[in-house]
Amino acid sequence: MSTRTIAVVGSTGSQGSGVVAAALSSTLYTVRALTREPSGDKAQALLAKHKAEVDAGRLTVVQASLDDVEGLKTALEGAHAVFGMTTPSPSEVQQGKNLVDAVKAAGVEHLIWSGLPSVAKLSGGKFPRIFHFEGKAVIETYAREQLEHVTVLLPGGFYSNMSFPWYTQRKPDGTIRFALMSQHADPAVGWTDSSVDLGVFAAAVLNKPLSLTSGKVYPVMAHCSTADLVRGIERATGDKAVWEPLSKDKLHAMMDGKPFGEVLEAAASDMFDFIDTTPAEHTAYGMFSRADDPSRELGVRASTFDEWVQRSGWRP
Structure with missing residues (x-):
């Protein structure tokens, strides 16, 4: 049986490298890893990591x-x-549209897009300042207009962000403060290991017929309450942890004077206000009820907090 070629954008980054690894785990696929700098350290490390597949002609x-x-x-x-993705920047929307145009011009059958929804649209215009969501939503809309087969993977909050001070902080007595701004004990958003889960779900999409996956949005996230996360932090560290949501005043103090601080503060404020207004029984930023999560049809799941800690060795 002939193999199919999967091209991966951002192949040396967290999401893309996970997609490369997951696709290579099946002999049905060869992988074309796209990068700006093929001779750079990250690209060379990717090739070294998958040397057997390179030697077999399955990775370029x-x-x-x-x-x-x-x-x-x-x-x-x-x-x-x-597999397509973009990173937040002033040129993100144009870069995403460039990718869509190239996919169409090259005659590629299927775009698997790492996206995010428009919170402005979901909230009826109440929370319009979450720029990294809005840009990806614009790209998704354009992709659906231009291409026949688009599947969207929707990640949750990245576990790797736990290192940021607006998520976890050490108190003077050694207690770990989990400072997620949401006031909701079980918010309608989940968590994602970006280096593994996007790849697992992308491979699952590839292994299903297009008649099932085309046009779908699949949440890529594991739900855990704030209490679950606090207990997970305690298991990982052996130290006492507490949930004390970060106030907007504290967020302002953290962002004040930082590059793009005002924009980031506005986005974070809108994000957590939106999450707090979304019913807890929903998932994917309120797009689906948890009972109707379409990702179940793929037969895979996102990583738990404990699994991510074990893989990453994270400590606050």
């Missing part, structure tokens, strides 16, 4: 930039599917 690294549509088109030619 190809130069491509989201700022160059023609270069992207060349890099994508002959691929069956593309």
Whole structure:
């Protein structure tokens, strides 16, 4: 049986490298890892990590930039599917549209997009300042307009963000403060190991028929209450942990004077206000009820907090 080629955008980053690993775990696929710098340290580390697959001709690294549509088109030619993602920046929307244009021009059958919903739309315009959500939502809309087959993977909060001071802090007595701003004890959002879970779900999508996955949005997140997370932090560290939500005044003090601090503060404030207004029995930022989570049809699940800690060795 001939193999299908999967092109992976952001292949040397957290999400993309996980997709590369998951796709290579099946001999049904060859992987074309897209990167701006094929000779860079990260690309070379990716090749070294998967040396057996490189030697077997199942993994190649190809130069491509989201700022160059023609270069992207060349890099994508002959691929069956593309895993696409962007990172927040002033050029994010244009880069995402460039990717969609290249996918279309190259005749790629299927785009698997790492996306986020428009909170402005979900909230009826009440919370419009979450820029990293809005940009990805614009790209998703454009992709659906231009391409026949689009599947969206919707991650939750990244466990790796636990290192940020607005998530976990050490008190003077050694107690760990879990400072998630949400006032909700069981918010309608989950958590994701970005380095593993996107890959697991992307591979599951590839292994299902397009007739099932095309047009779908699949939440990629594990739900755990704030109490669950506090207990997980205590198991990981052996230290006492408490949940004390960060106030907006404290957030302002953290962001004041920082580069893009005002924009980041506004986005965080809107994000957690939105989460607090979303029913707890929902998932994916309120898009689905947990009972109707469509990701169940893929037969995979996102990582638990304990699994992420074991893999990452995280400590606050």
